[in-house]
Amino acid sequence: MCGVFGAFCKNGESVLEDIYLGLYALQHRGQESAGIAWSDGGEGNVLSFRGMGLVHIALDQQHLSTIKANSAIGHVRYSTTGASDLSNAQPISANYSMGSLAIAHNGNITNASGIRRMLESRGAIFQSTTDTETIIHLMAHQSHKPPLDALVDALRRLRGAYSLAILLGNRLVAARDPWGFRPLVLGRRGDIFYVASESCALDIVGATLIRDVEPGEIVVIDENGLKSIRIPVKASRGYSCTFEYVYFARPDSMIDGRSVYEVRKALGCRLALRSPCPGAEIVTGMPDSGTIAAMGFAGCSGQPYEKAIVRNRYIGRTFIQPTQRVRNLGVRIKLNPIKSLIKGKELAVVDDSIVRGTTVKRVISMIRQDGAEKVHIRIASPPVRFPCYYGIDTPTCEELAAARLDIDTLRREVGADTLDYLGTEDLISAIGLPSPDVCTACFTGDYLDGSDNDGLDL
Numbered sequence: 001m002c003g004v005f006g007a008f009c010k011n012g013e014s015v016l017e018d019i020y021l022g023l024y025a026l027q028h029r030g031q032e033s034a035g036i037a038w039s040d041g042g043e044g045n046v047l048s049f050r051g052m053g054l055v056h057i058a059l060d061q062q063h064l065s066t067i068k069a070n071s072a073i074g075h076v077r078y079s080t081t082g083a084s085d086l087s088n089a090q091p092i093s094a095n096y097s098m099g100s101l102a103i104a105h106n107g108n109i110t111n112a113s114g115i116r117r118m119l120e121s122r123g124a125i126f127q128s129t130t131d132t133e134t135i136i137h138l139m140a141h142q143s144h145k146p147p148l149d150a151l152v153d154a155l156r157r158l159r160g161a162y163s164l165a166i167l168l169g170n171r172l173v174a175a176r177d178p179w180g181f182r183p184l185v186l187g188r189r190g191d192i193f194y195v196a197s198e199s200c201a202l203d204i205v206g207a208t209l210i211r212d213v214e215p216g217e218i219v220v221i222d223e224n225g226l227k228s229i230r231i232p233v234k235a236s237r238g239y240s241c242t243f244e245y246v247y248f249a250r251p252d253s254m255i256d257g258r259s260v261y262e263v264r265k266a267l268g269c270r271l272a273l274r275s276p277c278p279g280a281e282i283v284t285g286m287p288d289s290g291t292i293a294a295m296g297f298a299g300c301s302g303q304p305y306e307k308a309i310v311r312n313r314y315i316g317r318t319f320i321q322p323t324q325r326v327r328n329l330g331v332r333i334k335l336n337p338i339k340s341l342i343k344g345k346e347l348a349v350v351d352d353s354i355v356r357g358t359t360v361k362r363v364i365s366m367i368r369q370d371g372a373e374k375v376h377i378r379i380a381s382p383p384v385r386f387p388c389y390y391g392i393d394t395p396t397c398e399e400l401a402a403a404r405l406d407i408d409t410l411r412r413e414v415g416a417d418t419l420d421y422l423g424t425e426d427l428i429s430a431i432g433l434p435s436p437d438v439c440t441a442c443f444t445g446d447y448l449d450g451s452d453n454d455g456l457d458l
C-alpha cells in the first residue's frame with residue numbers, strides 16, 4: 001500500500017509545499033520512504049528528491065521551499081514488491097527520447113514480472129526491482145509515439161492494481177486501472193488541480209473534492225484544464241478494494257462517494273445485528289482500527305461504548321526491545337486497558353480484522369489479567385483467508401490465522417469466550433457498492449481472473 005499525490009497550477013504558482021502537506025496526510029499509507037518529483041517548467045525536465053523513512057525525515061522541507069515548480073507529484077511507500085531501499089523509493093523518473101517523466105504508483109501490477117522478463121530479453125536494463133518501472137520501459141518501447149500515447153499503450157498491457165500520479169514533462173496525469181482496485185481522487189483549489197490517493201490529503205491543502213478518477217480513466221491536467229481519456233481495456237467487472245474501507249484508508253476520507261467513517265460505523269452496526277453479545281456490559285474497540293466499528297456496534301446494540309483500551313500514539317515501528325523485561329511487556333507498551341472500566345465485566349471487543357492473530361491473543365490475555373470476566377471478540381469484516389496480490393502486504397496462507405484454523409479453533413487459540421465475524425454480504429452492503437464492483441479476494445479467494453484482456457501482445 002502506498003500513497004500518491006500530485007498538483008498542477010495554471011498560473012505558475014509553486015506547488016511543492018502542497019505536495020509535502022499532501023504526503024503528510026497520506027503517511028498512514030506508507031512509512032518506508034517518501035519522494036517528490038517536479039517539473040522545472042521551461043524545458044519540462046523532471047527533477048526529484050527521495051529519501052528513506054517518514055515524510056519529515058525523508059524530505060527536507062526547508063530545501064523544498066526554495067524550489068519553484070508549478071507541477072509536481074509525490075509518493076509515500078510501503079513495499080509490496082521490491083526491497084525496502086532507496087533504489088525502490090518513488091517517484092521513479094526517467095529521461096527518454098520523447099522527454100522527461102516521473103511516476104508515483106499505488107498498487108501492484110500482477111503481470112509485471114512476465115513483462116519485465118520479456119523486456120529484458122530485448123535488452124531493457126531495469127534500475128529497480130519495483131513493478132512500477134515496467135511502465136517506464138513499456139513507454140520507452142513505444143518511443144516513436146508522443147508520451148501520452150506511449151503511456152496509454154503501456155497501461156493497456158498491465159493487469160492488476162495501479163493508481164498513478166505521473167508527470168509527463170510539465171503535464172500532470174492521473175490514471176486508475178480498469179478494475180478500480182485502489183482509490184484515486186481529483187481536487188481543486190482556485191487555479192490548482194490535485195490528484196490524491198485519498199480525499200483527506202485534499203482537505204489539508206484546502207482543496208475541494210471534484211470526483212474520483214474512474215476505473216480505466218486517464219486524466220490529463222495542463223494549462224488547458226482537465227482532459228479525460230480511457231485506457232483501452234474492457235474490464236469484465238470492478239474490483240474496488242473493500243479492505244480500504246475496513247482498515248487502510250483514513251476515516252476522514254471519501255472513496256467512490258462513500259464516507260469511510262460512515263462505512264466503518266455501518267460495519268459495526270451490521271455486526272451487532274448479526275452476532276450480538278447480549279451479556280456484554282460494555283462495548284469497546286481495539287484502538288485505533290476497531291474504534292469506529294465498535295461505536296457502530298454499540299449504537300445498534302444499545303450497549304454502552306467505552307474507550308476501555310488506550311493506545312500509546314508515540315510508539316514507532318522501530319521500537320527496540322533490548323531486554324527480556326521489555327520484551328515481556330509486549331503489547332502492553334502499545335495498548336493499555338483501563339482497569340476500572342473492565343474489572344469484573346463482560347466485554348464485547350470489536351476489531352477490524354484478524355490477520356496473524358497474535359495481537360488479539362495478547363490483548364485478550366492482558367484484559368483477563370486486568371480482571372475482565374468474559375471477552376467476546378467481534379470482527380467487523382469476514383475472515384481473511386487469502387493473500388492480497390493487489391498492493392497490500394498480507395502474509396501467506398500459512399501465516400493467516402483464519403486460513404489455518406476454523407473459527408472455533410481460532411477462538412480457543414486466542415483465548416476468547418466467543419468469536420465471530422461479519423459476513424461478506426454484510427460487508428458489501430455496508431459499503432453500498434454493487435457486489436460486481438468490489439474486490440473481496442482476501443476473504444473469498446475471488447481474484448481477478450484471466451478473462452480480461454491482458455494486453456501482452458507487445
Ligand code: SF4
Binds near residue numbers: 387388389391441
Ligand atoms: S484482496 Fe483484499 S486487500 Fe487486496 S485488493 Fe482485494 S479486498 Fe483489497
